[in-house]
Amino acid sequence: MSDVFERLKSAAQEDWDAYVNHMFVFRMGIGALPQAAFQRYLVQDYLFLIQFARANALAIYKSRTLADMRRAKAALSAILDVELNLHIRLSERWGLSSGDLEQAREEPATTAYTRFVLDCGASGDLLDLHTALAPCVIGYGEIGARLADSLGPAHLAEHPYREWIEEYAGPAYQEVAAAARLHLNALAERALTERRFGELAGLFGEACRLEADFWQMSLTI
Numbered sequence: 001m002s003d004v005f006e007r008l009k010s011a012a013q014e015d016w017d018a019y020v021n022h023m024f025v026f027r028m029g030i031g032a033l034p035q036a037a038f039q040r041y042l043v044q045d046y047l048f049l050i051q052f053a054r055a056n057a058l059a060i061y062k063s064r065t066l067a068d069m070r071r072a073k074a075a076l077s078a079i080l081d082v083e084l085n086l087h088i089r090l091s092e093r094w095g096l097s098s099g100d101l102e103q104a105r106e107e108p109a110t111t112a113y114t115r116f117v118l119d120c121g122a123s124g125d126l127l128d129l130h131t132a133l134a135p136c137v138i139g140y141g142e143i144g145a146r147l148a149d150s151l152g153p154a155h156l157a158e159h160p161y162r163e164w165i166e167e168y169a170g171p172a173y174q175e176v177a178a179a180a181r182l183h184l185n186a187l188a189e190r191a192l193t194e195r196r197f198g199e200l201a202g203l204f205g206e207a208c209r210l211e212a213d214f215w216q217m218s219l220t221i
């Protein structure tokens with residue numbers, strides 16, 4: 001069976017490229033992203049991740065097998081116990097507590113993206129939901145690995161966004177992204193028909209556009 005993630009990416013190639021090669025990513029990579037833009041991004045990303053935790057809780061509810069439930073539970077724990085901590089750790093340096101982050105107001109781009117994903121899960125099945133989640137989970141793996149490779153260890157050591165890049169380029173997160181890809185393939189083997197592929201590619205492309213809007217929001221607020 002072909003890799004459904006590669007097929008989705010090819011079907012939405014322009015949207016994918018605009019997401020992973022966004023100006024925000026480029027500027028972060030060369031260390032030229034203003035700190036204010038990164039702070040705005042991180043505050044909104046904290047709110048984003050809270051909603052993504054809910055999307056994974058919804059995936060538990062939508063699961064028909066224990067294996068699917070356990071995967072969603074692991075993703076939920078990764079967000080609540082690991083990823084949010086990166087945001088808290090970085091924000092504390094700027095004098096923001098986790099309470100301040102939670103109280104921040106959601107920007108429309110954050111609301112648009114998270115509610116889109118939640119609605120894919122609410123109105124569809126587990127394959128719809130994981131297709132909508134795939135650009136986020138797998139895309140950050142690709143972005144992190146590419147930035148780390150282009151910098152190399154010497155440049156990374158001094159980089160202003162080192163922790164962010166290392167989090168997503170590191171083996172633990174690369175493993176999460178690879179597992180998400182395998183899981184999407186397994187779900188597709190069970191539930192994908194050729195007729196349905198076009199619909200899923202539409203969800204995937206929309207998620208990529210909402211990711212690009214999220215970067216753009218952080219650059220332009």
Ligand SMILES: Cc1ncc(C[n+]2csc(CCO)c2C)c(N)n1
Nearest residue numbers: 045048052075078079136137140214
């Ligand atoms: C806008 C935005 N898109 C993607 C991610 C990456 N991401 C979302 S949930 C999650 C945990 C997966 O287990 C990861 C890595 C992000 N943080 N913010």
